Every structure is written in C-alpha cells, then in structure tokens.
Amino acid sequence: MRRSRSTMDVVRSLGPEPPNGASLANGSGALAAFALASCAAWVYWYGMPLSAGFAALAGLFAALLCLTRPFAVPIPGGAAADASVALRALAAVLLGPVWAALACLPYALLLARGGRLHSVYEAGRTAAGVSLAATAFPAVAGAPLAAGAGDPVAAGGGALAAGLAVVSCDAAAAAGLLVFGYGREARRAWREAVLPCLPPDLAGALAAALATAALPLYGPAAVPVLALGVLAGHLLARRARGAGDSKQAALSSGMALGAAILEELGRSDGLARRRAAATAIYAADIAREMGLEPRRVERLRVAAFLCDIGKLGLSGDPSSHPERGARMLEEAGLGELAVWVRYHHERPDGRGHPYGLRGPWIPLEARILAVAEAYAALVVGGPRHPATDFEAARRRLCEGAGTGFDGEVVRAFLRVLDTAPPDYRRAAGPRFAYPPPEAPRGASAHEVV
Structure with a gap:
C-alpha cells in the first residue's frame, strides 16, 4: 500500500x-x-x-x-x-x-x-x-x-x-x-x-x-x-x-511536444537538442543549489528543456521567441511554465525583453532559466558562434551578474560549477545526452552520470 x-x-x-x-x-x-x-x-x-x-x-x-x-x-x-x-x-x-x-x-x-x-x-x-x-x-x-x-x-x-x-x-x-x-x-x-x-x-x-x-x-x-x-x-x-495527475500528464505532453520541435530545429542547427538538454540539467541543478523543493525543480527542468521552442519557424525578430514559446506552452496546458519561458530573457537592469522587467519583478524560475540557457549556449556553441571554454564562460557570467543576470542565481551556479568535473562544465558526457535522462528525486548536482 x-x-x-x-x-x-x-x-x-x-x-x-x-x-x-x-x-x-x-x-x-x-x-x-x-x-x-x-x-x-x-x-x-x-x-x-x-x-x-x-x-x-x-x-x-x-x-x-x-x-x-x-x-x-x-x-x-x-x-x-x-x-x-x-x-x-x-x-x-x-x-x-x-x-x-x-x-x-x-x-x-x-x-x-x-x-x-x-x-x-x-x-x-x-x-x-x-x-x-x-x-x-x-x-x-x-x-x-x-x-x-x-x-x-x-x-x-x-x-x-x-x-x-x-x-x-x-x-x-x-x-x-x-x-x-x-x-x-x-x-x-x-x-x-x-x-x-x-x-x-x-x-x-x-x-x-x-x-x-x-x-x-x-x-x-x-x-x-x-x-x-x-x-x-x-x-x-x-x-x-x-x-x-492531469498536471503531470500535461508536463509529459509538453516534453513530447518540445522533443518534436527540437527535432525540427535540429535540422538547421545540429546543436539545438544538446543545448536544450544542457539548459535543463543546469537549471535543475541551480534550483537544487538554491533550495527549491523537488516538485518545483522538476517543473523548472521541463521549462528549461522547452524554453526555445518559440524559435520554430521564426523568420523575423529573434527576440520574439520567448513570447511565441509561452503561447505554445499555454495552449498545451502548461500555463505556469509559460510564465517562466515568457520572461527568461528579461534582465535585472531592465534592458531585457519582451517587457523590460527589472530585478524582483522577474520570477525566480525565469532568472534561473536565463543563467542556465546563457551558459549552455556558451559551452555548447551554435551555428553563429563556436563553443566557449569553461573559464571564458564563467567570466561572462561573472561580468553579467547584477545587470544581465541575477547575481544570486549566478553565485549559486558558480558554486555548482566550481565543484563539478570537467565534463559537466562543458556539457559533455552521458548525462547531457539527448533526450535528457530522468533525474531521481532529490538528486544533487553531478549525481547522475
């Protein structure tokens, strides 16, 4: 029983x-x-x-x-x-x-x-x-x-x-x-x-x-x-x-939706899927380091995996992808996750988009997504820029703390990175495979390999 x-x-x-x-x-x-x-x-x-x-x-x-x-x-x-x-x-x-x-x-x-x-x-x-x-x-x-x-x-x-x-x-x-x-x-x-x-x-x-x-x-x-x-x-x-149970089913459906969209994005950018998996892992580990409860960590992990789905079919201004992605998540019944995705390109100094929110007005989950996605993009690379080494990526986070990124979130991630093995720092190894493996509840950073 x-x-x-x-x-x-x-x-x-x-x-x-x-x-x-x-x-x-x-x-x-x-x-x-x-x-x-x-x-x-x-x-x-x-x-x-x-x-x-x-x-x-x-x-x-x-x-x-x-x-x-x-x-x-x-x-x-x-x-x-x-x-x-x-x-x-x-x-x-x-x-x-x-x-x-x-x-x-x-x-x-x-x-x-x-x-x-x-x-x-x-x-x-x-x-x-x-x-x-x-x-x-x-x-x-x-x-x-x-x-x-x-x-x-x-x-x-x-x-x-x-x-x-x-x-x-x-x-x-x-x-x-x-x-x-x-x-x-x-x-x-x-x-x-x-x-x-x-x-x-x-x-x-x-x-x-x-x-x-x-x-x-x-x-x-x-x-x-x-x-x-x-x-x-x-x-x-x-x-x-x-x-x-219905919410959990919506999460599972959202992951399936994101996987299908990432397959399409991967046709033009072969690294899109790896960046999504890395963003999900880094976001979940930051959240654990900051003391968020397991249920919230899991929902944030899903949001991180889906945060770039708004790029599918986007030919205009790339800054509109958070809003497009949020609307897609809302239609899939993931309203809470949609809020985090909508604001994950806002900045503490108010110079982000789409609304120019400042500091505490940005949800904590969105601030975590911003740091995790930025670091994943740096160490994984993309079609327009090569991968960055750990020291350079770490320096970029430090330079942006308090302006482009939430300082508390950056410090939490640095604590994770500074005790992590080299593979983790460059988003390599079995844990960063696509699709991302399920993390056990309560698992700490670097625990799943």
Missing part, C-alpha cells in the same frame, strides 16, 4: 533541516504551550471528567485516528487527506480537550515518525486544534461537552464550529511552518500546503457537525452520518489528486 504523507512530508522534501531552525523550534514550542494553556483553562472552568468510559472512548479515538493514515489520499503538493479532522473534532466535543489531546498523541507521533522537533510540532498542532475545538463548541452549543447539549441544532452548530477550528489550526500551523521555518512565500505556502487539503477537511468538519447533531436523536445510529461525511472527504481528496 502506498505510504501516505503529512504536512511534515511536504516540509522534509525541502531539505533535511529548515534554514531557520530556531523559528521552527520556537513555533513548535509555542503550539505545544498554547495547547497546554488551553487545556488548563478548560479544566479550570469545566473540570476534567475522570472515568473508565472516557478513557475507553479516548482509546477508541486514538485507534481510529491511527487507522486513517493507511487510507489517506495523496494530493498535489505532497500532503495527504484523511478522516482525522472529523475524528478530532468529534473527540473534542465528546471528551473535552485533555482526553482528546491524549487520543491524538499516537496519531501525531505516527505522522512525525520519530523526529524530536517534528514530534513536538505534530503533537502541538493536533493538541492545539482540539483545544480550540473544545473552546469553540460551548460558545455555540452552550455546554462544554456534546452530552450536555440537548438541542440537536445547537450541538450541530457547536460541532461545526469545533471542526472549523481544527481546520483553521491545521492551516495556520502548516503555513506558518513553511513561511517562518523554511522561508516560503505566504502565497506559495497557502497554495502548496493548505489549499489542496481544504475541500476534504471542510467535508470532515461538516461530517462531525451532522454526526453530533444526530447523536441526541439517534444515538449510535448517527455513526453512518459520520461515515458518509468521511467518504465525501475521501472523494474530494481523490478529485484533487486527479487534478495533480
């Missing part, structure tokens, strides 16, 4: 340790401290029920939560959707935050898989979520536990508030982890780690609400309501995964 992945798996794909480990540790500790404070406050106001029944129910929730992981559905961005939101919300409204937090602890440790800092994060996240849920429930239902809420509508409303509290806590913790621990942009953190999980998680919150509302009326017969809600979340997660 395929192993499911949690938010921590998304984080691990960015590297073994966060660039800002102190912020990650502080954030994880703050989650745990908030959960402890919330539980203490709840116990102070409402007390903590101590009975074998509560302990047995907590054990049941713990077992059910752990059982959700093998059936989790991997979705785009590396995360996975499971039924835990519904179960955590129900645990909070039936047991209170202390028993619910204890029930969630094995689940959290299962997600963390042994890492101390990861364990603190997951335990703090799940405990904070059920603490918020337990606090939200009485604010709507008028009773600390679902057993005391006689009105089904109030109980259901309170459980919905509890479920939304769990979803909100998960989203905030995941986004905060990527933004403060790994320096991701807030928008990208939302898109990659939060947004794909929202539909199934919201379905889980609704399932918890319906099941809680049905409990006073139907007792244990309300369980099928929860099961139907979990199934709905599962189907939503599968639909999200299908969207990701």
